[in-house]
Amino acid sequence: MLYTIPDYYHEFSCIAGECEDTCCAGWQIVADEAALKKYKKVTGSFRKRLRRSINWKEGTFKQDKNKRCTFLNDENLCDMYTALGEKSLCRTCKMYPRHIEEFEDVREMTLSVSCPEVARILLGKKEPVRFLTYESNKEEEYDDFDPFLYSKLVDARTVMIDILQDRSKKLALRVGLVLAIAHDLQVRIKRDDIFSIDDVFEKYQTENAIQFVEAKLAKEEDYAFIMKMFQNQYLMERLRDDWEPHLLEAEQILYGESGCYTCDKKHPWAYTESREKTKAETDKKKYMKNRQEFHSWLKEQMPDYEIQCEQLLVYFISTYFCGAVYDGEAYVKVQMAVVSVLLIHELLMAQWLKNEKTLEMEDIVDTVYRYSRELEHSDPNLNLMEKLMRRDIVPWFNKS
Ligand code: SF4
Incomplete structure (x- = not known):
């Protein structure tokens, strides 16, 4: 299995009570099966609170009228974390703001900018973002997964990111080129002509294509x-x-x-x-x-x-x-x-x-x-x- 992360991935750590917002309000947090099983077995003084704070049918944490998770206290800290420790958290709470896109034998991990601390890290970064990869021995197969199309999409994404990070060009031109590439790529995907996708990358490296996109941008x-x-x-x-x-x-x-x-x-x-x-x-x-x-x-x-x-x-x-x-x-x-x-x-x-x-x-x-x-x-x-x-x-x- 191949894992990819952006180079700022390990810079993140949650600032908890110092955060200007919270990730435990505004959306429904769904607990995973394993966590729910664990919660059922909790004994001691927190048991009662746990039993009444979960919607067991839906597998979700209940919320107050302001859509705040019922475990979130006035200091914006999690009472479950305080009472039962980090290991008690469900998968959603443990993972956030980490986000995973899954493909056959590939896990692409990012940090969501919906967390203000992540947004701060990304927006404060001056150098172009690089993506790091590492491997593990795990393997898996997906039904109906098209590895050839996936490899072309990965190539296209690399080309588009290279263009976006080419600071010798104006940003509007970089955006125009990326849209043009995606547009031509789409035409080829629709006619099931995946083999010719490489031609698109070459086409948009030429001076003619750059002038074409520049002219379109100026006119619109x-x-x-x-x-x-x-x-x-x-x-x-x-x-x-x-x-x-x-x-x-x-x-x-x-x-x-x-x-x-x-x-x-x-x-x-x-x-x-x-x-x-x-x-x-x-x-x-x-x-x-x-x-x-x-x-x-x-x-x-x-x-x-x-x-x-x-x-x-x-x-x-x-x-x-x-x-x-x-x-x-x-x-x-x-x-x-x-x-x-x-x-x-x-x-x-x-x-x-x-x-x-x-x-x-x-x-x-x-x-x-x-x-x-x-x-x-x-x-x-x-x-x-x-x-x-x-x-x-x-x-x-x-x-x-
Ligand atoms: S939004 Fe981010 S920084 Fe704020 S509490 Fe959640 S994970 Fe921590």
């Missing part, structure tokens, strides 16, 4: 696309109650009385037919002006911001891309990575405007881990995001 208008991606978030399941008000506020700051296509109830400024076109134009102009100013501010005041975006893109692509071996959806996984970083960027721009045009590193950490929690800790949200990425292709691919 992205305002409507960004707004649509932002509003797509209202279609998602909510994990934290404070997320939707946060989105609504950011949306209003960014786009003004924008027309929401996802619903007509949630927004006081929702779209109506009678809405004046001129107002929409004014909102757009204001947005474009703010964006330009924000980008100049970032260049001057946060010179490492582009590196942080690169680290996030590499994080999303390294975590999810090879999952395409199970569903053949390589392109949507890359677009999900790009759109996620785009949305984090939009939320940060709103925060910058709200903070009277300034931003701290902690604002970035906060936005990244909160966004990641809503998306990455909900399977329905991850599935919906992929579905939306299939429907709403980055504009310049629709015209190719």
